[in-house]
Amino acid sequence: MLSVSCPSCGAPVAFRSHASVMAVCEYCRATVHKDAGAVRQLGKLSEVLEDYSPIQIGTAGKVGARSFTVIGRIQLRYAAGMWNEWYLMYEDGGSGWLGDFSGQFTVTAQRPLPDKFPPFEMARVGAQFDLGFGLAVVSDRREAQCVGGQGELPFDVGDGWSARVVDLRRGPSFATLDYSDGDKPLLYTGVAVTLESMGCQLLRDDEAIKASAGRYRGKVGALQCPSCGTAIAYLPGMADKLVCQACATRIDASTPQAEVLAAGERNDKVPLTLPLGAQAKIGNQDYHLIGAMKRTDDEGETWTEYLLYATRGTFFWLVEAGDQWWRSEVMDEWPEPGTPAVPHVSLHNIRYERTLDYEARVTWAAGAFNWKVAAGDRARVREFERGMASLAAENTQDELSWSRSTPVAADQVRAWFKLPAPPAAKGAGLSASLGELQWRFLLWILGLNAVPLIVNFGETMIWLLAALFALFIPPNIVKKD
Structure with a gap:
């Protein structure tokens, strides 16, 4: 040395x-x-x-x-x-x-x-x-x-x-x-x-990461939107491409003084199932929901993508489409041949067939992201499926990436974020009550009709009991010669 x-x-x-x-x-x-x-x-x-x-x-x-x-x-x-x-x-x-x-x-x-x-x-x-x-x-x-x-x-x-x-x-x-x-x-x-x-x-x-992240000489401490003054919560040093949740101004917080990239217009509040800043316990990792965006395709289908991050984990997305949820992670290992312009691809000798080919457009974004994002951004998406797993190639003029998605049960998402169970559908309680009343009425009728049999117990009752036993006996007990 x-x-x-x-x-x-x-x-x-x-x-x-x-x-x-x-x-x-x-x-x-x-x-x-x-x-x-x-x-x-x-x-x-x-x-x-x-x-x-x-x-x-x-x-x-x-x-x-x-x-x-x-x-x-x-x-x-x-x-x-x-x-x-x-x-x-x-x-x-x-x-x-x-x-x-x-x-x-x-x-x-x-x-x-x-x-x-x-x-x-x-x-x-x-x-x-x-x-x-x-x-x-x-x-x-x-x-x-x-x-x-x-x-x-x-x-x-x-x-x-x-x-x-x-x-x-x-x-x-x-x-x-x-x-x-x-x-x-x-x-x-x-x-x-x-x-x-x-x-x-x-x-x-x-602790060392949290204590130093986002710091260098002259680095702003608590960040406020330079356009409207709204306080912005973000992970300094990791996710510095910000979109103000109040006015949609895009901000670059990776410089000593936050720079306004483009001024936006005040958004109407967009409802989210998972709010920005929500925390989740997934496995043994504490994850933070730091960004969210809504996207739409050529046919008007819309979905929401939530960006999550943990200090010892990596970024991944939770995708909400209707009442379905998917966990999507960027792939380190690409499928063969690796280019999306083919009808099928293979990963670990498993063949995935192309099922969808569409343009995705960002319609709304808020929070912090590990790359620059804004409403109006477009990307070509091609999806390949095998069973419940899906591979997606997403490319713009400057970048191509592959991700793998697997379904997640809605109950699992609620458990991760400690969300309350959804309210019962309107009329569900009434239907259950009516069903219970119907069963009680049926049992009452059966009991009423059984009175004469009990009073006049004889050969008829014996055959009735034998018939009931034959109806409820498990099929696997009966063996053929």
């Missing part, structure tokens, strides 16, 4: 990886460049916005048999949201990246670029390219800016540094084409992972 003095404040700055060429001083935010035999200051890099990610500098884990330690981070912001790229140093001297977006993680490392690769402008969402591991589907294409950094990094980066990236997926495999340095990209390939599968240690605990 190389330790140098910060050229700006004199504090010690450590370089643990020989591949690192830049480090960020944790005291004064100066970016220190490592030259042969010397160090020099390049400028200062903004602080990262602390989010709800449990990862931090020093987190350790394994990918396969390779142990790693997190030694750096850059935070990137694009039109619809933010994500982290954590720089990894492996025990064997190698390096890689851990992508971190809304509770989804990918591990990648640089690979040789094949002779054939798409230009950035040609890599459209949904297109397929072979980069050496079979046909992969473009899942998104974005231009992002660096808004903060920590620790060591393998290249020089500063505020406003721009990245042009294209992400591709094939099953659990993941690839990124990075065009930041020109028309010829760098290729990074890897797989989708979870913190559990990597056996991560030295993660931030819940």
Whole structure:
């Protein structure tokens, strides 16, 4: 490990990886460049916005048999949201990246670029390219800016540094084409992972996350809508794309001062079965309902989608359509072939048939989201079903995602949120009372007709009792010879 003095404040700055060429001083935010035999200051890099990610500098884990330690981070912001790229140093001297977006993680490392690769402008969402591991589907294409950094990094980066990236997926495999340095990209390939599968240690605990989330110098504390002044409850640092529930103003709270994205008009109060801010106990996790939106399709069918989040869980959606509920989660592993423009797809050797193809439009939204959302947003949705499970491909011009939905009983939803049972349907109590009266009347008639038999007990009564016994005897007692 190389330790140098910060050229700006004199504090010690450590370089643990020989591949690192830049480090960020944790005291004064100066970016220190490592030259042969010397160090020099390049400028200062903004602080990262602390989010709800449990990862931090020093987190350790394994990918396969390779142990790693997190030694750096850059935070990137694009039109619809933010994500982290954590720089990894492996025990064997190698390096890689851990992508971190809304509770989804990918591990990648640089690979040789094949002779054939798409230009950035040609890599459209949904297109397929072979980069050496079979046909992969473009899942998104974005231009992002660096808004903060920590620790060591393998290249020089500063505020406003721009990245042009294209992400591709094939099953659990993941690839990124990075065009930041020109028309010829760098290729990074890897797989989708979870913190559990990597056996991560030295993660931030819940209290540390809650204490720091949403903070950096100048960060607003209690947020009020810049348009109408309504207090907005949200998860700072994780869900910073907000829609005021009172006036529909869209707000970006991922900057030191909240920025108004677009002013809305005051909404009539929209009734929701589950109110914003509601809490649910699901398994051993405490979930918060942080956002809700209503959508409609081409034929006028409407439904409501609720966004839930837990500090140790991930985002997922509860979808309410009429009296039916569905739990929907974004998929890390995509079906084969992974493109929605086919009549069927396969996942884990199970075939799903396409059943629906429609355009979904957001008609109303309120609360906090992990990406930018507004009334009028449109997406093409194709659904594939097998039994009670449903896979859905949802794509816009800039992104393609797959989700898996399974039905949830209404009673289960009420139990999660501790909601009271619904009132009985009008007339149901009267019908039950009438039914009970009918049974009582029938029994009274039978009893009345049995009086003569009881009084004149004889052969007739014996045959009646035998007939009743024959009617009620279980069928499986009677055996054939």
